[in-house]
Amino acid sequence: MVRVNSHYQMLRAGYLFPEIQRRIKAFTAKHPEADLIRLGIGDVTEPLPAACRDAMATAVEAMGTRAGFHGYGPEQGYHWLRQAIAQHDYRQRGCDVEADEIFISDGSKCDTSNILDILGDDNRIAVTDPVYPVYVDSNVMAGHTGPADDQGRYGGLQYLPLTADNDFCAPLPATPADLIYLCFPNNPTGTVATRAELQRWVDYARSHEALILFDAAYEAFIRDPELPHSIFEVEGARDCAVEFRSFSKNAGFTGTRCAFTVVPKALTGRTSNGDAVSLWQLWSRRQSTRFNGVGYVVQRGAEAVYSSAGQAQVTRLVTFYMENAAIIRQQLRSLGLAVYGGQHAPYVWVRTPESRSSWQFFDQLLQEAHVVGTPGAGFGAAGEGYLRLSAFNGRAQVEAAMARIARCNLR
Numbered sequence: 001m002v003r004v005n006s007h008y009q010m011l012r013a014g015y016l017f018p019e020i021q022r023r024i025k026a027f028t029a030k031h032p033e034a035d036l037i038r039l040g041i042g043d044v045t046e047p048l049p050a051a052c053r054d055a056m057a058t059a060v061e062a063m064g065t066r067a068g069f070h071g072y073g074p075e076q077g078y079h080w081l082r083q084a085i086a087q088h089d090y091r092q093r094g095c096d097v098e099a100d101e102i103f104i105s106d107g108s109k110c111d112t113s114n115i116l117d118i119l120g121d122d123n124r125i126a127v128t129d130p131v132y133p134v135y136v137d138s139n140v141m142a143g144h145t146g147p148a149d150d151q152g153r154y155g156g157l158q159y160l161p162l163t164a165d166n167d168f169c170a171p172l173p174a175t176p177a178d179l180i181y182l183c184f185p186n187n188p189t190g191t192v193a194t195r196a197e198l199q200r201w202v203d204y205a206r207s208h209e210a211l212i213l214f215d216a217a218y219e220a221f222i223r224d225p226e227l228p229h230s231i232f233e234v235e236g237a238r239d240c241a242v243e244f245r246s247f248s249k250n251a252g253f254t255g256t257r258c259a260f261t262v263v264p265k266a267l268t269g270r271t272s273n274g275d276a277v278s279l280w281q282l283w284s285r286r287q288s289t290r291f292n293g294v295g296y297v298v299q300r301g302a303e304a305v306y307s308s309a310g311q312a313q314v315t316r317l318v319t320f321y322m323e324n325a326a327i328i329r330q331q332l333r334s335l336g337l338a339v340y341g342g343q344h345a346p347y348v349w350v351r352t353p354e355s356r357s358s359w360q361f362f363d364q365l366l367q368e369a370h371v372v373g374t375p376g377a378g379f380g381a382a383g384e385g386y387l388r389l390s391a392f393n394g395r396a397q398v399e400a401a402m403a404r405i406a407r408c409n410l411r
């Protein structure tokens with residue numbers, strides 16, 4: 001009989017979002033009239049920018065003509081899109097990134113997990129706690145961890161706490177790490193890293209010959225012009241980092257699917273004999289073997305993000321969500337809650353009142369306010385005692401949710 005990848009058996013059975021669904025279902029069965037406001041999921045709510053829709057409509061028409069038809073495209077993505085990205089996202093910010101170093105994909109979720117294909121199985125891995133679950137689960141699936149303990153911490157991974165106690169600056173690994181996952185602006189805490197903070201990581205990675213996997217899916221939400229949008233804004237990062245970016249959150253492409261990964265040409269890793277090998281070459285080989293590129297129509301839609309109309313529309317979208325975040329922050333603060341994040345990211349990370357657990361506070365908001373958040377403990381043991389609220393919703397929903405929470409008993 002066929003054998004399965006038994007590492008999957010070690011995954012903690014898709015525990016966070018199914019459990020949230022289960023509690024919502026139980027609640028709505030009892031209170032079918034309740035009008036729930038979901039500030040839980042990390043999905044955008046507002047329509048696609050007109051510039052992207054127009055570009056895709058034009059591309060669809062072109063596909064209906066012999067002259068404008070496009071079959072298989074380059075696996076790495078069309079040059080015009082990679083050129084636009086290199087220019088707007090990197091060179092304009094003073095980063096030395098070439099169009100050739102950019103690989104277009106159908107999502108950062110895919111890329112952050114697929115990257116393991118080109119990395120060895122014996123790397124010492126560090127992740128923050130709390131963490132975007134994909135980084136951890138993809139390593140579990142690849143057999144890079146031991147089983148999880150009661151708190152959900154997998155054996156063999158080094159967890160670096162990201163909490164109010166350390167001002168959401170994770171400590172450097174206590175034992176050497178070869179592979180480090182960082183996400184800033186951070187999901188779930190909504191906090192951001194300064195240039196000095198990223199420099200500290202790059203310096204560590206260079207002195208330990210480690211690789212940083214830097215997830216910048218939320219860079220568009222940064223408001224402070226002093227904060228870096230890319231790890232490549234930091235000295236030395238080209239020697240030690242890969243960066244993941246996505247059109248999902250800035251341009252609302254969660255259902256359209258387009259992202260990209262930057263792999264510097266000079267970046268290397270070692271074979272088991274100790275020879276240095278180009279990661280760019282490995283990733284290029286991996287993508288051209290296992291991936292056939294993102295649809296032409298979608299890449300035209302992504303390119304339109306960089307048109308002047310597209311830039312203005314994306315700025316409006318991001319501003320809209322960040323106004324929501326500001327409303328959530330202000331309202332919760334005025335209720336005496338400790339809130340973090342939400343200034344350069346669409347997530348607000350709320351300390352639960354009166355030492356309630358993450359799930360107790362989740363249940364209270366569900367029962368009393370009919371508001372759905374995400375329990376911080378679901379993102380890692382150090383997320384216990386926090387709840388994540390997302391700014392991805394309509395204005396009326398956010399305002400109503402805050403008014404309802406204000407009526408809860410938070411003592």
Ligand SMILES: *Cc1c(COP(=O)(O)O)cnc(C)c1O
Binds near residue numbers: 110187217246248259
């Ligand atoms: C939403 C999100 C992404 C984007 O994933 P896509 O697959 O591109 O939609 C990447 N990283 C984090 C941490 C995210 O929250």
